[in-house]
Amino acid sequence: MSTDVQSYADWLEQAAVPEASLTPAQQQVLHTAFGFLQEAGSDYYSRRFLSHFLLHCRAGLKTAAIARLCGFSRSSAVDHRGLSTKEVVQAAHHRLAGRAHGKLLPRYAGPIAEFVLTHPEASRYDTLDFIQRTWGVSVSRVALHRFLKKYGLDQAGGVAAVPLPGAASPDPEPLPSAPPDAGTAGPVVVTAALPPAADAALPLPPPEFFLPPPSTPAPSCSCPPPSTGWPLPRTASRMPTARCSAGS
Numbered sequence: 140m141s142t143d144v145q146s147y148a149d150w151l152e153q154a155a156v157p158e159a160s161l162t163p164a165q166q167q168v169l170h171t172a173f174g175f176l177q178e179a180g181s182d183y184y185s186r187r188f189l190s191h192f193l194l195h196c197r198a199g200l201k202t203a204a205i206a207r208l209c210g211f212s213r214s215s216a217v218d219h220r221g222l223s224t225k226e227v228v229q230a231a232h233h234r235l236a237g238r239a240h241g242k243l244l245p246r247y248a249g250p251i252a253e254f255v256l257t258h259p260e261a262s263r264y265d266t267l268d269f270i271q272r273t274w275g276v277s278v279s280r281v282a283l284h285r286f287l288k289k290y291g292l293d294q295a296g297g298v299a300a301v302p303l304p305g306a307a308s309p310d311p312e313p314l315p316s317a318p319p320d321a322g323t324a325g326p327v328v329v330t331a332a333l334p335p336a337a338d339a340a341l342p343l344p345p346p347e348f349f350l351p352p353p354s355t356p357a358p359s360c361s362c363p364p365p366s367t368g369w370p371l372p373r374t375a376s377r378m379p380t381a382r383c384s385a386g387s
Contacts, residue, residue: 147173154207168198172208184231186210187219191227194220229264233277241276243286255292 150173151158161169172189179185190209193200194216206216222230247270254269255261261269263280270276270283278286287293 150176150208154204156204156208162199165198165200168193168196168200169208181210183234187227187231190216190219191222191224223262226262226264229262229268233264233267241274241278243270243276243278243282247274248286248290248292251286252290252292255287 147170148158151169156169158166172193175189176185186209190205190211193205193209194202202216202220203213206213209216211219219227250273251266251270254266258265263283267278267280267283270278284293
């Protein structure tokens, strides 16, 4: 966003927002927003808080128009719309802290998992503050997202928390009892079969367990006879040793 804007009309023209398309209520809101920028300045933090106000004041302004008025891209304005006021303050705090330093070590996974599971309403900035307070490490949101995804904590809201040792576990709910049958006069007694002894023979399965016997006891006549192979050399007939008389 340029800082050489001198008038309200120039501000709207620079953001490509036609003044004739604005309602009187929108005109009043934008006049107040322009006065805020003139008083606070056009630095990142002033524009960030102004965009948060315009996105949530229900003035009927489009997100793209608010992004151009505050000097942000439309995708950034869409991301800002989903943040609460606390998260905007936390984001500004992390931006003021400077460039992220440090690294998330594997031994941090246990305490971070406990924090995420015991604080399901905590945002990513709350988790970053917990890491900063516990280990004095400042990391970015992207690094935290990759760390949580690596250890399966990016969807911790759908994971049931494991009770800590020593905590009283809730009593299991009793199973619903079946209503008594009106036709029976007394309780139903169910007898269980005793397990067989170790040296006792196991009972045979019922006949239905086995396959039925074949319906053709003999080979079919349409099948060729089985081949027995060539005769052994000792059983083959000896060739005659008579001299051939064709050449005599």
